[in-house]
Amino acid sequence: MSRQDADTRDLFSIADLASEFGISTRAIRFYESKGLLAPERVGATRIFRKRDRARLILILRGKRLGFTLRDISDYLSLYDADRSQQVSLLAGKVDERIALLERQRDDLETTISELREIKHLAEERLKKTG
Template sequence: MDDLFTITELADELSITTRTIRFYEEQGLLSPGRLGSTRVYTLRDRARLSLIMRGKRLGFSIRDIQEYLELYDADPKHQKQTGALLAKARARIVELEEQMDSLKLTLCELRAIERTAAEALGEDMESDAGQTCRDD
């Protein structure tokens, strides 16, 4: 049973809950075997779960991850999978850069509010006196 894992072993190894693993099973991303009433996972299942967790950490949807895994199974040379991954990664980069720009603007505006409120209360603040907020 060196190449088989229980749900608890897999959850512990990946620092996730057994409920998380069951959720991915319900979504059709994992299909464990059974030894009696015990779910057992193969090295392939462990690799798939690692890919799923990485995809979630990078902000990909369950559907994106499912498409990626299906391509992996269907394309032994992984050309389609790699092309799809590249396209999804580029789209995610653009999305995150837009979010970062928006966060920078929000922080700038909040700092301006903070300065104004602190001045109104007579608090002394180290300031970025000339800083203006731009949406560019």
């Protein structure tokens, strides 16, 4: 059993992480090119450690919640620097995100109401004309 669980292992190749998280190796390189990841190198080959993997998990979670890579980058860059600044940045971004989703929800509800009204009028017309 040389194979260890991802959580207990320390070293990962780009292909390991890509398959573990169901993303492309290209996407991982892309995140690195945007400064979100900074794996070690042995020659030209990337070596990802647990902390790199943890950052990738945060990146994917941020994306899932609808944040841009820029948002995520800003957040991650404060990890070692200012912890409380990081927390307040996160709080602000979360507020923004919630506000946007609520506006979108309101817009959707308005649109749905309009469509229901149109449907109602169409059905009324059908009753009259046959």
